[in-house]
Amino acid sequence: MAKQNTVFKEAFNRCLKLLAETATLPSEPELGTVLGVSRTTIRAILTRLEELKLITWDKRAKAVLRQPEPADYYPAEETDSLSDIIERSFMRRILAGGAEPGxxxxxxxxxxxxxxxxxxxxxxxxxxxxxxxxxxRPNSHWILKGFTREFALELTEVREMFELRSAHSFVALPEDHPAWAELSRIEALHHEILGDIDRRYREFSELDERFHRLLHKSSSNRFIVDFYDIIAIVFHYHYQWNKANARERNARALEEHLAYIAALRGRDPVKAEDACRRHLRSARETLLQSIQ
Amino acid sequence: MAKQNTVFKEAFNRCLKLLAETATLPSEPELGTVLGVSRTTIRAILTRLEELKLITWDKRAKAVLRQPEPADYYPAEETDSLSDIIERSFMRRILAGGAEPGxxxxxxxxxxxxxxxxxxxxxxxxxxxxxxxxxxRPNSHWILKGFTREFALELTEVREMFELRSAHSFVALPEDHPAWAELSRIEALHHEILGDIDRRYREFSELDERFHRLLHKSSSNRFIVDFYDIIAIVFHYHYQWNKANARERNARALEEHLAYIAALRGRDPVKAEDACRRHLRSARETLLQSIQ
DNA sequence: AAACTGTCTATTGTAGATAAAAGACAAAAA
DNA sequence: TTTTTGTCTTTTATCTACAATAGACAGTTT
Structure with a gap:
């Protein structure tokens, strides 16, 4: 195969969900906007829906015949893009497997x-x-530098520089900037999760990324914003393969976030910097502990 | 062609230079180390040298028959690696040509x-x-964000953070660290060029990179070191397409460097920071002026 | 014994081919 | 007149193939 049709399959699955919710389908261009794919793909989806006798379709007349069943969906393995598969496979090799530096x-x-x-x-x-x-090494292999203590220290050093800078920008944001509303939503989620921590502590990882990305974004600096990709991927896989004491770790981080958020709210650069430093120090410790 | 033999051609040219200098050739593995290529390529080079009747070659007996002439060399266009060609061509398009953001x-x-x-x-x-x-844009084109004023400001913001940090590490380097010797060599070159500025001002660009890379290296942080690649490429092409007042600009930058180097030598973090800020501020101004 | 050469194999860099997906444009419908 | 559809073209994502290059190993020379 030249190209895998994961875009089609993934969009098809989302279209089925849409069908289950609304029981009606808009025009081709509109569907394309909703699902984020081109009209070519939309037409492939409609053709498939017709084949499965889920709808009838003639020009702009689209009639829903029945509700989608689990069997209509493409299996999850087939909807992952190739690069996701490669990334997962590679990260497992270098983080989980005994991959030595060098x-x-x-x-x-x-x-x-x-x-x-x-x-x-x-x-x-x-x-x-x-x-x-x-x-x-040009014309030759790649070298694994390894997920080592040095790597973690270098990563966190830059992270701290960037996040301190971002926190300073954040407190200077105008009153009506949408970031403040998003910060409130994030804060509320923190309280929710903390209120049911035993069951919901696994949601921390995603919330953590959302919070820190919001902060970094306020730097308005693409290099700072992009750098968070590195942090995110490291923490993402790190959380997946290091579940020891996850509940306690996450609970503590949530508390630190709340203090940090309060300091940002107070618009006081010094207090914000202080809370930022405190949280990042403990995040660094957590990361370092997991390495050896 | 599946692969261009630029590695061979480029190494062949360097081998000719070697031949002109030493008039004798070492063993295959040793030649490989000197030229930084594999023995396979070395043997291809020796075969070609024999074809051109530059040497006779029988096992380890290699006798030089004559000195290489200009016609023996491969032309420069054929020794550039494909990625260099693509890079140059692309940078010309986006920096020199009227490439609009978006x-x-x-x-x-x-x-x-x-x-x-x-x-x-x-x-x-x-x-x-x-x-x-x-x-x-996945499954679609790339977007040119453009070499804009914002880009330059974001770039220099991070550059300043990183270089200040590096300058601090530099003054803390132990007395016998090789970086101090390299700094002296760089300082001497500054004096040399300043002494003959009208003729040699074009050498500044390369020296500038050498100096700043030395500084960044002392941070011992791969993210800081790697970030200099961005600065280097921007300044490299920027110098190529912006030659207005090059002589004066470079002369001033050389003076600033000398003050900066003296401050580093003094091991005084505050003075070093001061000199660093002063130089980076003027480098930023230069860059910004050239953008519009 | 150490280094070198001959020979062979494995991997990388690049081109070319092709299905999937995007997107352009005119004709048709609202 | 604006949106939608039918049709067609272009581009991207990916595979396969192959020359250039690296690298391994055994036999040979010093």
Missing amino acids: MQINELELARDIGTGTTSVREFLIRFSRFGLIEK | MQINELELARDIGTGTTSVREFLIRFSRFGLIEK
Whole structure:
């Protein structure tokens, strides 16, 4: 196959959900906007819906025949984009497996392992290299620099510089800036999760990213904003493979966030900086502890 | 062609220079180390040298028959790696040509323009995207964000944070650290160039990069070190297409560097910070002036 | 014994091909 | 007149193939 039709399958599944909710379908361009795909894909979806006798379709007349059933959906494995599959597979190898720093990474072997072409693996590695975990020897292999203590320290050093700067920008944001409303929503979610921490502590990871991205965004600096991608990917996989004491860790982080949010609200740069430092110090400790 | 033999041609040219200097050739593995290529390539070079009747070659017996002539060298156009060609061509388009922010970038068109396959263009764009000047729409084109005033401000903001931090690390380096010796060599070169500024002002660009990279390296932080790649590429092309007042600009920057170097030598963090700020402020002004 | 050469294999860099997806434009419908 | 559909073209994502390059190993030379 030249290209996998994951865009179609994933959009098809979302279209089924839409159908279950609304029981009616808008025009092709409108559907395209809603699902975020081109009209070509929309027409492929409509064709498939017709084949499955979910709808009848003739020009702009679209009649729903029946509600979608679980069997109508494409299985989840088929809707993941190739680059997601490669990323997951690669991260498992270097974070979970016993991957030693200095190890060679071989495009061909990776591709065979994952069952994909070399081009996609190669492009993934190029994209991934900006995270500073691998390095290319031209005309030869890649070198794994490893998820080491040094890496974590270098990462957090920059993170602290960037987030302090962002926190300063944040408190200077005008009263009516939408970030304040978003901050309130985030704060409310913190209280919700803390109120039912035993059951909901796993939601922290996502909320954490949402909170810190909001802060970084207020720097209005693409390099600072983009740097959060590195932090996010590290923490994302780190949380997945390090579940020890997750409940306590997350509860503490949530409390720290609340103090941090309160300080931001107070518009006091010094207090905000203080809360920021305190939280980042403890985040760094958590990360370092998990490494060895 | 599947792969261009620019590695061979470029190494061949360097080997000719070596031959002109030493008039004798070491063993294959040793040549490989000197030229930084594999023995496979070395043997291809030796074969070619023999064909051109520059040497006789039988196992380890290599006798030089004559000195290389200009005609023996491969022309410079053939020794540039494909990615360099693509980079130059792309940078000319977006810096020199009237490329508007928001413009679409089309892989196929770029490839046709440069006369290369799409794969290489695509990989270049992925690698280049970390510089924050372009952005991908998945399944669709790239967007040029443009070399704008905002870009320059965001770039210099981070640069200043990183370089201040690096300058602080630098003054704390132990007395016997090799960086101090390199700093002296760099300082001497500054005096040399300033002494003959009218003729040698063009050498500033390279020296500037060498000086700042030395500083950034002392941070021992891969993110800070890697960030200099962005600064380097921006200034590199910026110097190429903006030659107005180059002599005066460079002379002033050299003086600033000397003050900066003296402050670093004094091991006084406050003075070093001061000199650093002063130089970076003027570097920013220079960059901003050239944008509009 | 250490280094070198001959030979062979494996991997990378790049082009070319192709299905999937995007998107352009004219004709048709509201 | 604005939106929608039918049709067609262009571009992207991905695979496969292959020359260039790296690298391994055994036999040979110093």
